[in-house]
Amino acid sequence: MVAKDPLVKGGVGQATAHDSAALHVNGRALYTDDLPEPRGLLHGAFGVSTEAHAKVTAISFERVRAFPGVVDVITADDIHGHNNYGAVADDDPVFANERVEFIGHPMFLVVADSVDAARRAALLADVDYELLEPILDPETALERRSFVVPSQTLKCGDSESAIAAAPHTLSGTLDLGGQDQFYLEGQIAMAIPTEGGDFRIQCSTQHPGEIQHVVAKVLGLTQKDVVVECRRMGGAFGGKESQPALIAAAAAVAANKLGRAVKLRLDRDSDMVSTGKRHDFFTRYHVGFDDDGRILGVEFEYASRCGMSADLSGAINDRAMFHTDNAYFLPNATIHSHRCKTNTVSNTAFRGFGGPQGMFAIEYVMDEIAGALGEDPLTIRQRNYYGTDTRNVTPYGQTVEDNVIGPLTDTLIDSSDYHARRREIRDWNLDSRILKRGIALTPVKFGISFTATHLNQAGALLHVYTDGTVHLNHGGTEMGQGLFTKVAQVVAETLQINIDTIKITASDTSKVPNASATAASSGSDLNGMAAQAAALTIRDRLSRFAAEYFEANASDVVFANNTITVGDHTLSFAELVKLAYLARVSLSTTGFYKTPKISYDKKALKGRPFYYYAYGAAVSEVIVDTLTGEHRVTRVDILHDCGRSLNPAIDMGQIEGGFIQGVGWLTTEQLWWDPRGALRTHAPATYKIPACSDVPTDFRVNIMQSQENREETIHRSKAVGEPPLMLGISVFHAIKDAVNQACDGKQPRLDAPATPEAVLTAIKQGRQR
């Protein structure tokens, strides 16, 4: 039993600082490239394809090998196991041979005694290509039926008849750009041969287990022969879910061949050219609605750029389909999803995992309906919101049981003074010849759980030492999101010990096996529960022991603020642990958790893929220059639902950071390929993520108060990793509002990202109508 007061230091609900904050700020937090280097370490660099689609007819490494410092060149011929790192399908060779499928496709690895030598030499291979015709965009791929996995259709009701019978219809197309994760720490892995042909891999990865499996498969080993460790990543955002397997596998093949440790760290340009990003989407929509703007039937056709292989594109596009409803009831809907194969880098996970693209589509349609009816888009959005008792079933058949978007929106409308500001903006615009302001409120409803049900499981490992300190390990990884801190808070709370007596340790496949990727916002939900289970096991053992020792009932043993009380006896946690040890009580245990209630039919695309939903909404205000298309965000109000927050400071960081990342996706971050299919925005000089001044000074972010998760999640909290990204959609719609007003209320098409050029193009088009 646990007494609530006084609080244990670093318990649940406290705004505890990130566990590594002090190490971050003094430069002593170790990332993979900072670890002490093993004796004889060599460095790798990929040699990559310079053609988008070609057969390799001949390749000579003569000049590569002659470069000073080069030790060897590693190719597909050096792979004794399976030349594939694909997360799902068998279509991602570690080293492409015979056929290359995008510019930047790794073909070989140069290994040298310095990073610089490896990178310089990697440019010196002489390759003869027989050129094949590339497909460079999803629209063309759709025309030619070029797909990485089969198309899917999610259907509810009869959209065709509903649209045919609707009093109003609209249709159109949208272009929505992709996004580079731009984690500050690039992809990196270090493969260290240990004895007997085994390997230890240090890798910046969200999924150490996947690295273990892939390295074993590529080297022809079994899983027991490979250990993978990751203390922290310098950012990941989904980009280190499946992609690091390529890096680790390539380093391991080289290390295996040479019998020496090999480190492979991609420089920024290689990272951006050769690893996957968020999918860009080409979308067609057709919607029918009533006089009030309620959707009667809607059809979407998505064509996403998956790149040259399947990777995680199936699940990502599924999630795009599942989030096409966002917070809206769609009584009749048909959503076609084409997973287009293009000769560009294979796209992958990125915060939201397809959800943002689906949400973007329906939000765009909401604006179009409002424009057609001459109404405030917010009114149309609210009219289409899911109900609580009726109008509450999603197109995939899950009943929305925890809907809070209505009251959440009402609170935000009030606190942001939305209606008065909207009126004031319209008046202001009448008098402003060049600059136009806009405002928009957009909601977020995001489904929490891996859609692949079996991934929703987690394990933890807990040791208690005789001085009362604790070693905590679990299957989650730390990428900056504060997972390690939150899980430690859960353990501190459960055992009622200060958080600084808990050692948070690196993710390690030899401690917790078969862990899922830290992804789908599930980190604290899954690992927090697993760690709590382990801590409860320890607490129960200690309670039983204390009861026996002090001749009391186990229920009379109270854990509170580092102290255990049993009747008249009071002792510290360390003292109790010491006694338990002497009495031969096991002080080590594991914990396990699997998410309840979820089940989902992959074929029918129906069921309950999500345990619950996270909600939020944002009001953004912008100002647009109609001469240049430049724009600024001037004020943002956010209200977000974290359930009962495990750590409000960390959650606030996720909300603000996610929002700004979403704004970057839809405004400044543009991926641009040249006509040959080469990505030309492959470094921060050309790819522009938000900078400090892009954040409005008037930035009012609040966590929805006293709103506990109605499901039994860890301390009734809600996942917060991905959902806030989609709050950034409000900025796009505020820009669209300003553009519409610059065009006398006409609704020109605005493509995303809304760069100055996209905005000026829209204004020009709107004014020509």
Next chain:
Amino acid sequence: MADAIRFLLDGEIISIRDVDPTRTVLQWLREDRLRTGTKEGCAEGDCGACMVVVADVADDGESLRYQAINSCIQFLSALDGKELITVESLSPAGGRLHPVQQAMVVHHGSQCGFCTPGFVMTLFAAYRSKPPLDRPATNDALAGNLCRCTGYRPIADAAEAMYTLGKDASGDERLTAAHGAMSETAIAEERRIIETLKSLQREDTLTIANAGREIHLPTTPEQLAATLAAHPDATMVAGGTDVGLWVTKQFRDMDQLIYMGGVKALQDITVLDDAIRIGAGVTFTEAMPTLVEHFPALEPLLRRFASPPVRNAATVGGNVANGSPIGDSMPAFIALNARVTLTSANGSRELPLESLYIDYMVNAIEPGEFVASIVIPKLNPNQTLAAYKLSKRFDQDISAVCAVFVATVDEGHCVSLRTGFGGMAAIPARAMQCEAAMTDVVLNEATVQTAMSALDQDFTPMTDMRASDSYRREAARNLLYRFFLALTEPEIDTEVYDYGR
């Protein structure tokens, strides 16, 4: 005679003789000194993860100047005679954190932590050398640091709080003291550092040679001219903010380099009766106050010129000599009718800046010549200057279009217009037909429309990752219109830049 690059690091004089002249400060820190707190994020000076602070003796000779620079693109020679301060210098392992570091912890300014040492160093430079900044100034100070996790708000909060924290910091007192709050101990320590740095100054040319590659570090224009005469094909390195990328990004082999940063005589700004003369070695940070004083309209352009750490290193002469078609200083200098002085062992010559540029990255600088200074005529009272920059992101981005206009206007009559454009052609250039259309005309809607059409004839811009040719054309025309409104109806607000900051 000095035979080594010498600099201070944590009180120790580091002497480096045998080093690749293109080895970067970051490589040296991480690989040779195992100081891994400083990170590589992009190796092109655009993300700030590699930020370090370099201190040198200020112009008054009595204080230290602390500046944040990108260690990933600076060669070791840039440290010669200076003090290098890294994130590890600020607080001892296991000791109490520096006030800047404490503020970052208290305000939850780190998430993944990878950009954090860079932010700490940028904030440290501000903390040490400036009074507390307001939010817009903080935004400007942090424009060279990217964070992908936090959304920046907590870091901006830390910037505000850092001056009030850390009374219990256990690091070097000189470094933990805020601007204007130096203890006796700290002052004494700073004096000691100044004396040490002065003792590291050289008078003759230093040459560092390694594996057939040489870098020469002259200290006078004469030595520079002589060195260049001996090595006419040598690559000139000034701020290194472009040359650094030739190494880290393009893997170019440069066997002869000349580092101009030690040539003090090229680092003067002289205000003449009718012009400003800026030595080629003056950095943009140093040039900004004088330029803004005399040409206030250049302020936003200069603030958006790269980022503070790049401006701390990049020189006016370097930007002009490099002559990139998308550099931001040349359009301004060309519109202002600036002249450039080229010097060699045989003497000096002067030419209008616009005639320095011949074709894409081809200029009129002869072998053996270097850019010595730029002379910018002051404006007459009837002249109006405007400078506009268009880019996807406001801060630290390269221009899609940079347009600078100088109009001579006499009571609603446009006597003449001079222009300078970047991003519109293979070189920074004037729009001659546009200028002609605005010569001796009444300023009205019809004449500006004619000039906008003429401007369309001046350039054939390209489509690339920054913008399409059609956007560049239309935006350039509209920027002329923006300028027209500024001249005729200045009460109309036409720029969004300052909103929301």
